[in-house]
Each structure stands twice: as C-alpha cells, then as structure tokens.
Amino acid sequence: MPTIDDYLEQLHHGVWEVVISKEDVTDPLSDAWKRSPINVPTPGTIASYRNGQYHVHETKNEWRVHLDRYDPKIHPILHLIDDAPLFLMIFETMIMLFSEARGRSNTTERIIKDQLVFLKNGLFSGIFLLFLGSTFIISPEFDYYSIFQIILPLIVIIAGFVSMGRGMTWRPLYTADLKKIIIGGAILFVGLILSVFPIMIWNIILLSVLCIWMLSSALMLLNRVRKGKSAVLEGFYSRFVIAVISLFLAVGIFVIPDAILTLFMMISGVIIILVGCTLIGTTLKLKGRSYTCPEDTM
Secondary structure, three states: OOOHHHHHHHHHOOOOEEEEEHHHOOOOOOOOOEEOOOOOOOOOOOEEEEEOOEEEEEOOOEEEEEEOOOOOOOOHHHHHHHHOOHHHHHHHHHHHHHHHHOOOOOOHHHHOOOHHHHHHHHHHHHHHHHHHHHHHHHOHHHHHHHHHHHHHHHHHHHHHHHHHHHOEEOOOOOEEOHHHHHHHHHHHHHHHHHHOOOHHHHHHHHHHHHHHHHHHHHHHHHHHHHOOHHHOOOOHHHHHHHHHHHHHHHHHHHHOHHHHHHHHHHHHHHHHHHHHHHHHHHHHHHHHHHOOOHHHOO
C-alpha cells in the first residue's frame, strides 16, 4: 500500500487539497513530518503535521493535505500574512467552535487526557467562560482596560515571585540559585512597569500590529486574485472576500481606531462563549456516556 508521501505530487499540478482515506495508506507519516501545535482551526481536525510547505490535517477517517505558500519555520511572517490572514483565523475559529458546540464534531473528547478531571471541572469552566465572554460583549472597554492595566501586570508579577521562589531552597540547607533569582527579579520589575504602562501605548501597539497584519494580507491576497483563479487554488472568491474585509478593517484603524478595538474585543467575547459552549456540551456528552448501562453499549 502507498504512503501519504505518494500523493503529494498532485499538489504541484493545480490541486489545492488532497484527501486520503486512512484505509488507503499504510503507516502514513515519516520522520520528516512534525506535529504542528498552532494552525488555522479546521472542524473535525484531530491533529496537524507539517513537512516544509506540506501541511496535513488528520481527521477521524482521512488525511487532508495541502501545500502552504510559505514554510512557517523559514518565513513565519509571510506565512501569517498570506497562508493565515487574521480574518481567516478568526472566521475558521468561530466555525470550528460553533460546529463543536452543536455536537457536529467528536474530536474534542479525543484530546482529553483526563476525563475524570474534565467531568468535574468542564461544566463549571464552561459556565465561567460564558460569563466571561458575555462581559467582553457587554463592556468591552472595561475588560480591555482590566486586561492590560490589571490582569497582565499581575500575571507577570506573580511569575516573577514564582521564579525567585524557585531560586531559593530551604531544605536540607539553605541554597540559592542566583540565576533564577535575577531572572525572577527582572520579570517582577517588568510587571511593575506594565502596571503603570499607559493604556494609550497599548492601543498604539495593538492597532499597529493589527493594521500591518491585515493590510499586508489584503495587498498580498489582492495581488494573487488579480492574477486569476489559477493563482488562488485555496478558493478565489473566499480569498477575495477576506482581502476586501481585511483592507476595510485596516483602513478603519486609521478612521475609527476605538471602534476597531471594541469590535475585536466583542469578537473575542463571541469566541470565548463558543469555547464555553463546547466545554459544556462535551461535559454533558461525557456524563451521558458515563451513565449508560453496560447492556446499552453492547
């Protein structure tokens, strides 16, 4: 039987994605394939692997392989701009979470390492995320200020104290790891600076990153769209829409920056709510299965 590598040649001849049934290949992944922890979310994906520009999504019954235009290890910025524009990542994340929240995907439970812990905490965590996401939508300005002026500095300060504490050992004899103490002190100092960091500076940093990312994606995608469908194998019309929306959002940063920040906070709230729904739905599903009688499962 062939391996997954035997199907890759099609990707160099005008095919965007190759779908391979797991029944049609032997041991599909060679040592050249490395697990990829960060990807554009896709419904039904169990795991993701990369081999240079080749990118495979593993589903329950299939391997779905496509060819990225840029290898993220060699060209991480170009990969983000062209292969993973911000609006596409947001849209795909919401589609995936909406799918799982409605129970259309069974991949969530496959990545649960400890179902007992999940059963105990999943429902509570889901409800908390529903509440948290709702606050992002109801009061985005307050949450934005709280994140950068209170929560983020507090996390950094706590990390500094933890690092300093790990550098000191009291038993059996008092010893000190000077390196850890110095690093912890530096982290603590950064946290104190962040606590008085002007919110306006945070606004400039975030808006600049968003503007550069979206504007670069829009220009690169529009340049490919201009060349015709053969230059946009992953979807001519979808990439054109993404380019136009990215361009409008980038321009909006200059015209209505406060509204753009509010919009992204509200989008974050929707994503958090969908994550909460997914946790609650999966928890209830697992609880339902745990209560199933043995004879019902035979």
